Amino acid sequence: MKKILALVLAMMLALGCVAFAEGASPAGGKTFTAGATTGFFGAESLDVAAGWDGWIMSIYGISENLFRLDENYVPQPWIAESYENVDELTWKFTIREGVTFSNGNPVDAAAVKACFERTYQINDRAASTLDIASMEADGQVLTLVTATPNPTVINDLCDPLMGIYDASQEPDPELGVACTGPFIATAFTAMTEVSMVANENYWGGRPLVDNVELKIIDDNEALNMALQNGEIDLIAQLPAAGTAVFADAEGIVMDAKTSTRANFLCYDQNRPLVQDQALRDAIGMCIDREAFAEVVYNGYATASYGVYPASLPYGSTDGFELKVTGYDPEGAAALLAENGYEDTDGDGILEKDGQAVSLKLITYSYNNQCIQLADMLQAELAGIGVDVQIETMDVLDDTVAADDFDFAVMNYAMAPTGSAQYLISMLFESASSGNVAHYSNEKVDELSNQLKATFDEDERIAIAKSVCEQVVNDRVYDFVCHQQLICAYSDKVTGFVVNPTEYYLITNTIDIAE
Amino acid sequence: MKRNKAGLVISLTLIALLALVAIIGPNYLPHQPFKPDMRTALQPPSHEHLLGTDNLGRCVACRIVAGASTSLFAALAVVAIVFAIGTVLGITAGYIGGVMDHVLMRVTLIFQAFPSFILAVAVAGILGNGMGNSILSLCAVYWTTYARLARSLTVSMRNAPYIKAAKVCGAGKLSILFKYVLPNVVAPVLVTAALDVGSVILSMAGLSFLGLGAVRPTAEWGAVMSEAKDYLQKAPWIIVFNGIALFLVVTVFNLLGDSLRDALDTKGEI
Numbered sequence: 001m002k003k004i005l006a007l008v009l010a011m012m013l014a015l016g017c018v019a020f021a022e023g024a025s026p027a028g029g030k031t032f033t034a035g036a037t038t039g040f041f042g043a044e045s046l047d048v049a050a051g052w053d054g055w056i057m058s059i060y061g062i063s064e065n066l067f068r069l070d071e072n073y074v075p076q077p078w079i080a081e082s083y084e085n086v087d088e089l090t091w092k093f094t095i096r097e098g099v100t101f102s103n104g105n106p107v108d109a110a111a112v113k114a115c116f117e118r119t120y121q122i123n124d125r126a127a128s129t130l131d132i133a134s135m136e137a138d139g140q141v142l143t144l145v146t147a148t149p150n151p152t153v154i155n156d157l158c159d160p161l162m163g164i165y166d167a168s169q170e171p172d173p174e175l176g177v178a179c180t181g182p183f184i185a186t187a188f189t190a191m192t193e194v195s196m197v198a199n200e201n202y203w204g205g206r207p208l209v210d211n212v213e214l215k216i217i218d219d220n221e222a223l224n225m226a227l228q229n230g231e232i233d234l235i236a237q238l239p240a241a242g243t244a245v246f247a248d249a250e251g252i253v254m255d256a257k258t259s260t261r262a263n264f265l266c267y268d269q270n271r272p273l274v275q276d277q278a279l280r281d282a283i284g285m286c287i288d289r290e291a292f293a294e295v296v297y298n299g300y301a302t303a304s305y306g307v308y309p310a311s312l313p314y315g316s317t318d319g320f321e322l323k324v325t326g327y328d329p330e331g332a333a334a335l336l337a338e339n340g341y342e343d344t345d346g347d348g349i350l351e352k353d354g355q356a357v358s359l360k361l362i363t364y365s366y367n368n369q370c371i372q373l374a375d376m377l378q379a380e381l382a383g384i385g386v387d388v389q390i391e392t393m394d395v396l397d398d399t400v401a402a403d404d405f406d407f408a409v410m411n412y413a414m415a416p417t418g419s420a421q422y423l424i425s426m427l428f429e430s431a432s433s434g435n436v437a438h439y440s441n442e443k444v445d446e447l448s449n450q451l452k453a454t455f456d457e458d459e460r461i462a463i464a465k466s467v468c469e470q471v472v473n474d475r476v477y478d479f480v481c482h483q484q485l486i487c488a489y490s491d492k493v494t495g496f497v498v499n500p501t502e503y504y505l506i507t508n509t510i511d512i513a514e
Numbered sequence: 515m516k517r518n519k520a521g522l523v524i525s526l527t528l529i530a531l532l533a534l535v536a537i538i539g540p541n542y543l544p545h546q547p548f549k550p551d552m553r554t555a556l557q558p559p560s561h562e563h564l565l566g567t568d569n570l571g572r573c574v575a576c577r578i579v580a581g582a583s584t585s586l587f588a589a590l591a592v593v594a595i596v597f598a599i600g601t602v603l604g605i606t607a608g609y610i611g612g613v614m615d616h617v618l619m620r621v622t623l624i625f626q627a628f629p630s631f632i633l634a635v636a637v638a639g640i641l642g643n644g645m646g647n648s649i650l651s652l653c654a655v656y657w658t659t660y661a662r663l664a665r666s667l668t669v670s671m672r673n674a675p676y677i678k679a680a681k682v683c684g685a686g687k688l689s690i691l692f693k694y695v696l697p698n699v700v701a702p703v704l705v706t707a708a709l710d711v712g713s714v715i716l717s718m719a720g721l722s723f724l725g726l727g728a729v730r731p732t733a734e735w736g737a738v739m740s741e742a743k744d745y746l747q748k749a750p751w752i753i754v755f756n757g758i759a760l761f762l763v764v765t766v767f768n769l770l771g772d773s774l775r776d777a778l779d780t781k782g783e784i
Contacts, residue, residue: 220744241569241744244556291552295571365725368744372570378731379549390730391643 029210032493032512034505035217035226036236038366038394039411042191042216046176048115048163049122053176055160055416059236060194060214061506063163063179066093066112067154069501071257073312073418075154079107079164079180080142088149088455089133095140099203101166103178109137114167123161128425128432129417130156151455155419160503182207182508192216196506208495208511218366227252227488233512234489234496236505239368240297246488253491256300256484257500258311260414263373265478269438270403273357278339279386280475282332283407284324286380287373291327293481296372301483307414307423307468309482314420314464323473333384343385350385358387359406362399365392370409373480377409400436408436413502414482420464424448428471439476521773528766536582545573547580548731556749566751568742574752578759581733586763588645589715592652597707599653600660605695607661608668609687618665622658630655634717638726648727652717656710660703667699701778709771712764719760735760 035041043056048063057063066080077083079099084092099107113135120126131147146153156162165177175185182204183196193215198207215232217223220239226232228249235242238254246254265283267274274280289303305322308315341350341357350357361377363370371392378388391405399405414423426434428444444467451463471477487498495509540547545563550570559566565574607618625633637651671677680690719736721727728734735756742752 221746224747239744241748244748288552295552295555296569375570375730376550382731383549392725 030208030512030514031211031213032209032234032506032510033213033215033232034234034236035215035223035232037218037220037223037239038191038216039364040237040502041194041214043188043194044190045171046174046185046188046194047122047171048161048165048177048179049119049126051123052161054163055503057176057179057181058160058163058503059505060181060185060196061183061212061504061508062181062185062196063160063165064181065160065163066095066157068504069155069158069418069499071500073260073415073501075158075418079112080157083154085153086143089145091144091146091153093142093144095142096203097140099180100201101178101180102184102199102201103166103169104201105166105168105178107164107180108140109142111166111168112142112164113137115165116162118167119161124433125426126161128434129159129161129422149453149455151452151460152417152419152421155417155422158417159422183212183506198508202508204508207508212506214506220368227490230490233493234487236487237502238486238488240300240483240486241368242488243298243300243486251491252488253493254486254488255498256486257498258302258309259483259485259500259502260309260312260416261411261485261502262304262307262309262414262482263370263409263411263480265407265480266410266437267407267476267478268400268403268405268436269440269476271406273352273355273359274406276339276352277475278335279341279352279357280478281323282335282384283377283381283386284475284478285326285328285332285335286384287377287478287480288327288380289480292373292376296369297481297483300486301481304479304481306472307477307479308420308464309414312415312420314461314468317468317472320465320469320472324475329380329384336384336386341385348382348385349387356387357385358389360404361388361390361407361409362396362405363390363392363409364396364411365394367411369483370411373409410436416501418501420460420467421448421451424451424464424467427477428467437476439471439474441470441474444470444474519777521769522777525766525770525773529770532582532586532763532766535579536586539579539582543573543576543579545576547572547576547733556745558749559751565755566749568738568752569745569749574755577733577738578735578756581735581738581756582759582763584645584728584732584734585715585718585736585760588649588718589711592649592656592714592718593707593711595649595653596657596660596710597703600657601664601696601699601703603657604661604664605668605691605699608665609672609691609695611669611672615665618661622661625654625658631717631720634721635724635726638721643726643729645728648718648721651721651726652714655717656714659706659710663706664699664703667702668695671695671698705771705775705778708774709768711767711771715760715764715767 043053044051045053046057048054048057064079066078067075068078070076079096080093081096082094086092095107095109095112101107132144133147134145136143165179169178171177174188182199182202184199185194185196187195196212198210200206217226220241223235224242224245227235246252267280269275293301293303306317310316341352343350361374363374374390378390381388416422426432428439429435429448430440430445447463447467451460454460454463485498485500485502489496492513494511550572552571554567554571555569557563557567563573568574603618607615634651634655637654638648641647677694680694718727722734722736723740728737739753739756746753
């Protein structure tokens with residue numbers, strides 16, 4: 001009796017093992033796995049219209065736009081086949097024939113119109129990205145009329161927030177909306193991981209791999225090790241500390257392209273202390289930008305005194321009259337002394353009008369480079385008598401909205417649509433909801449409006465540069481360095497190209513050797 | 515007996531040395547422990563920097579000395595607080611008995627029902643960052659041991675002849691508690707405290723490692739190790755030397771606890 005029981009139990013165990021093994025590999029075929037930190041892979045949902053999730057879905061290879069940016073940030077046709085600029089306000093787009101959503105519905109002008117209507121209703125960032133007055137759909141031709149003359153319509157349509165999805169269907173609570181990209185999500189856990197399968201009917205050709213698994217790994221060393229031990233095939237946006245690890249590692253390829261992403265300081269103008277230009281200038285003089293780019297980024301970044309990277313046509317600071325041109329803590333101390341900052345009570349911290357200069361600095365807890373910049377600032381500013389309290393957090397939005405900070409170390413893509421207008425409208429215009437520092441300069445607002453109405457490219461560059469010079473010298477936003485997008489991947493991976501815009505990470509051309 | 519005394523003397527000397535390093539060490543450092551010096555980032559141990567430098571070019575040895583006081587004194591503060599609160603509550607409940615005893619024992623049971631480190635993480639997480647809050651959260655974990663130990667020792671001596679004699683002579687409850695009960699309870703509780711210092715230092719480092727402990731700038735060992743783990747492959751000396759410092763300090767305090775137990779001969783009681 002006991003023997004039979006033992007046999008039965010052993011069989012059940014064996015069956016259990018088989019069942020488990022089957023569960024472990026969901027579907028057959030080739031699987032490509034990639035890892036990144038929350039900042040790059042972290043989506044809250046798979047709805048293009050929700051928050052910044054559209055950006056992440058474009059990175060995932062799920063959603064696509066009417067246009068895409070090439071390596072030089074120039075828009076190229078994508079879901080739209082061609083366009084015609086009828087007059088200053090009217091644009092006609094021809095939607096590519098034969099494109100379908102992952103649920104099988106065809107993509108036509110009416111579907112794109114419905115999709116934009118839903119996005120504009122849900123996300124208030126949409127209207128500031130591209131101000132649409134009206135849309136008209138006729139077969140594959142979408143006619144779009146803007147509220148004001150807008151020379152950057154094509155660039156704006158590259159913003160992944162304007163991604164195309166099927167709005168005729170209620171979004172799935174887990175898997176979100178149906179899009180047109182090469183991959184379709186099969187399982188999704190917010191801010192953790194996503195599993196995807198190849199879109200068999202992808203209009204650009206069936207993807208070369210069958211499954212894609214993307215994981216968020218926030219511990220940098222765990223991320224590096226995951227690539228080293230083969231758990232993942234690629235690290236997207238490799239944190240800078242990892243570049244030393246993979247510099248001469250066997251079997252691993254490291255590739256980097258200059259992106260428009262920058263680290264910058266942002267001073268909340270609703271807080272009295274940092275309203276003082278002299279204090280902001282002094283802090284700007286205490287940042288050793290060159291050393292930060294060289295050491296913390298291991299050379300994968302360039303020190304910056306302007307807003308945009310020099311690789312963009314409107315990026316250089318040539319001809320600017322800059323107030324801060326280098327690391328000069330003595331100059332900073334002198335500037336503060338000149339402006340009435342004095343340590344009257346001998347505690348090592350300066351006072352201005354009886355108030356101690358103690359500032360709250362916030363930054364992202366998952367961005368190691370930002371934290372190191374905060375640490376550098378804290379130590380440097382302690383040297384000139386400015387006290388800094390650092391707080392790190394996963395999400396800055398609530399603290400920023402509550403004005404519960406003096407300054408922040410932030411990290412944004414400066415020209416996500418290839419156009420200078422994007423950042424100027426979002427960050428520098430007085431009325432913009434994205435202007436987290438509440439920066440307000442009439443001249444900048446005026447120039448921004450002028451830029452919006454100017455179609456001539458050379459004039460646009462000149463205006464954008466004037467805005468930059470004004471912003472840099474007002475120093476409510478202070479730009480520290482522009483970084484490269486670094487990816488490290490196994491040499492088994494083929495067909496992968498680092499795109500400096502970050503958006504188009506997972507594509508149908510990625511393949512992996514068995 | 516002699517050997518025990520020798521152990522006690524040795525461990526006390528070592529602790530005095532540690533305290534000396536922690537208190538006056540930071541005044542005699544060759545490099546500034548918090549000031550970044552990018553030219554010397556991630557250098558291996560050398561003549562100039564005995565234990566190497568970290569990712570911002572700060573001397574690892576100097577940072578270990580600068581962080582010693584945080585790690586050491588925060589742990590001592592936790593132990594002192596739980597020792598005082600736990601003992602007073604324990605002997606009071608044990609001696610008075612009745613409802614108060616019941617309530618206290620139930621409360622300690624509730625606290626002990628949680629895995630201790632998880633409880634500390636939860637409390638620190640709710641209270642927010644900061645050394646004060648992490649001290650509080652560890653107190654919430656450790657006080658129950660002392661309350662239960664003091665209470666059981668008190669209960670066992672409540673009917674001892676000398677307590678009865680004191681009562682007969684007309685001593686009040688308070689004076690019995692503090693004159694006759696406390697001195698007999700304190701030795702075993704003290705030994706427990708000495709043995710706990712090491713584990714509190716480790717828990718404190720654990721909290722800092724998770725980002726719940728010390729506020730920046732800090733050289734608190736757990737926090738430093740947490741940041742150094744990103745450089746584990748290219749600059750292992752940061753995390754290794756901080757780990758060794760932690761190991762040495764915990765060992766010394768455990769040695770003190772052991773020799774104290776032998777010296778006070780409280781083996782039978784705890």
